[in-house]
Amino acid sequence: xxxxxxxxxxxxxxxxxxxxxxxxxxxxxxxxxxxxxxxxxxxxxxxxxxxxxxxxxxxxxxxxxxxxxxxxxxxxxxxxxxxxxxxxxxxxxxxxxxxxxxxxxxxxxxxxxxxxxxxxxxxxxxxxxxxxxxxxxxxxxxxxxxxxxxxxx
Numbered sequence: 651x652x653x654x655x656x657x658x659x660x661x662x663x664x665x666x667x668x669x670x671x672x673x674x675x676x677x678x679x680x681x682x683x684x685x686x687x688x689x690x691x692x693x694x695x696x697x698x699x700x701x702x703x704x705x706x707x708x709x710x711x712x713x714x715x716x717x718x719x720x721x722x723x724x725x726x727x728x729x730x731x732x733x734x735x736x737x738x739x740x741x742x743x744x745x746x747x748x749x750x751x752x753x754x755x756x757x758x759x760x761x762x763x764x765x766x767x768x769x770x771x772x773x774x775x776x777x778x779x780x781x782x783x784x785x786x787x788x789x790x791x792x793x794x795x796x797x798x799x800x801x802x803x
Contacts, residue, residue: 652800654741655732656761657742661691661721662702664738664773664785669762670714671786672793681796689719690728690737692745694722704782724749729757735798736761762788764795 652670658665669689676682691697701716702704708715728735729750735758737743746758762771773788774781 651686652684652734653732654688654734654736654796655728656687656688656689656736656738657692657746658738658773658775659691659693659742660696660699660777661689661723662696662699662777663705664789665689665691666701666716666719666721667785668706668711668736668738668773668789669719669794670709670716671712671789672796673713674714675790675793675797681797688722690722690724692724692742692749694723695724702777704776708782708786717724726750729755733757734759734796736792737757739775742780761792764799765791766795767791 655666668688670682671688673682676685684781699721701719707715724746735746737746737758737760739760743758743760747753767796773792774784776782776785
């Protein structure tokens with residue numbers, strides 16, 4: 651089983667979007683049983699809050715239920731628990747590396763590192779841009795690239 655943790659600042663927009671879109675993507679590929687997926691925050695600002703309403707509406711529109719999801723904080727045990735810790739931007743990656751005291755096993759990535767089209771770029775933050783469709787496109791591009799990376803390796 652491959653264990654993946656998606657991480658963003660508050661765990662109410664981008665990382666839960668990635669968590670739930672990737673779970674749906676895996677169902678469509680018939681690969682859901684091979685993965686364990688969660689998401690978390692690097693900040694306690696939104697702790698225990700539900701998915702941000704515009705993200706929830708977008709997921710609801712895709713018939714994806716995220717109603718039970720509550721923002722949770724990154725835990726020190728997450729580094730050993732997960733095979734991949736995937737941040738949405740460079741700040742998330744930096745925060746994770748600081749929190750874990752580095753990345754000794756090479757588990758920390760940015761989501762768009764797995765794409766050739768947007769490789770190295772960051773997933774747009776809809777909290778600031780208000781553009782949830784752009785963020786969804788970035789996330790879908792990243793999870794497709796990530797899945798192809800996993801299949802190849």
